[in-house]
Amino acid sequence: MLSSTKPAAPSLFEITLGAVLSVVLGAVLAASYLAAQPVEQVRSLPKEPDESTVYYVTGSSRSSLGRQWLRKKQVLVEQGAFELEFNEDELNTWMSSSQAKPDGEEESGVFVAKGLNFRIDDGQLQLGLPCTFSLAGVTRDVVVQARGGFVRDGGAYAFKPAQLYVGTLDVARLPVVGDFFYDRLIAAQEIPEDVAAAWGSLSRVAVEGNVLKLERR
DSSP: OOOOOOOOOOOOHHHHHHHHHHHHHHHHHHHHHHHHOOOOOEEEOOSSSOTTHHHHOOOOHHHHHTHHHHHHHHHSSSSSSSEEEEOOOHHHHHHHSSOOOOOOOOOSSSSEOOOEEEEEEEEEEEEEEEEEEEEEEEEEEEEEEEEEEEEEEEEEEEEEEEEETTTTTTTTOHHHHHHHHHHHTTSSSOOHHHHHHHHHHSSSEEEEEEEEEEEOO
């Protein structure tokens, strides 16, 4: 005689776990979609910005206005008190000069930065990092951008973003994801030892108007 048994009904735990996993998977897919979306790259914000659009305004890098960066860097790394002001042209000219690679040398990997860009506006510093993600045969151009100011942290000043975007995804409220991209944003530029030592001795770092102010007393 044949006998049949009915499959056991799923438990409350299994139903709850399935629902949670579905929500998490949906959130991951949604986040991945937003991160992969291109931002609107503009030279200046429109008079009436679209609230549904994430803009990326690049900072100016005119060498004619940034030629003083080398003299100011020398003052920064020397001993003694000073008050310095850097505009975005000087910061970007400095970065472009130190990011140059030998002919034929190219970066490779999952996360490839294309060059850090500074913008200073209305008392906030913006760090912009156009980059390329390559994973499982899929390549996407993405802009990582952060806006904020500086706070005292462990005896030295550190940049603290108030906003952090990967593509059109706001990751400032996602601690693990936000920390991952923030670390790569900061690591996009290798800091020379003399500049790092000088930075640790600063008594004041502030973004005021359209300049970055550095002081050592």
